[in-house]
Amino acid sequence: MNKFKLLKNESFIYGVAICLIGMCLLMASCSEDDADRVVVMDISSELVSTGVRPPGHAGDYVKMMECIVEGTNEILYISPHGIEGFEYVEGFKYKVRVRIINIANPPADGYTERYELVEIISKENIS
Numbered sequence: 488m489n490k491f492k493l494l495k496n497e498s499f500i501y502g503v504a505i506c507l508i509g510m511c512l513l514m515a516s517c518s519e520d521d522a523d524r525v526v527v528m529d530i531s532s533e534l535v536s537t538g539v540r541p542p543g544h545a546g547d548y549v550k551m552m553e554c555i556v557e558g559t560n561e562i563l564y565i566s567p568h569g570i571e572g573f574e575y576v577e578g579f580k581y582k583v584r585v586r587i588i589n590i591a592n593p594p595a596d597g598y599t600e601r602y603e604l605v606e607i608i609s610k611e612n613i614s
Contacts, residue, residue, distance in 0.1 A: 523588045525605060527557040530581040532613040537564045565602060572604035578614040583607050 534550035551564040552575055567575040570585060584605040593599045 523586055525584060525586050527582065527584050527608065528554040528563070529557065530554050530575070530583060532578055532580040532611075534567060534577060535564070570602040570604050573607075578612065580611045580613050581607060582609040 531553040535553045536548040537551045538549055550567070552567055552569070554563040554565055555561070556563065570583070573583065573585075575581075586603040586605055588601050588603060590597075590599055590601060
């Protein structure tokens with residue numbers, strides 16, 4: 488009977504150890520980078536040219552909003568229609584709060600994030 492009790496306790500201990508290891512691995516795989524984040528951005532009053540569209544004709548420049556994320560050195564170039572719920576008007580400088588949402592399974596040639604307006608903090612006429 489002692490052997491049976493010892494075997495039962497060992498099985499329980501091994502089971503708990505396996506569960507703990509599994510939980511640690513699961514927690515480690517969920518990094519903070521996977522989480523959505525809310526940031527404040529300053530959006531320029533003029534669209535900037537960021538390159539040429541394929542097939543690359545000289546006059547086919549892509550015009551984007553230059554967005555500076557406050558508190559970082561991060562500059563994002565987002566299409567004027569790229570923030571859901573936000574209507575960009577050239578000539579105005581904006582400060583906005585935006586939710587950056589990671590796309591779970593982005594296409595190989597597509598964006599990895601999408602942007603959603605939380606609020607317009609300020610809108611200043613620069614013209």
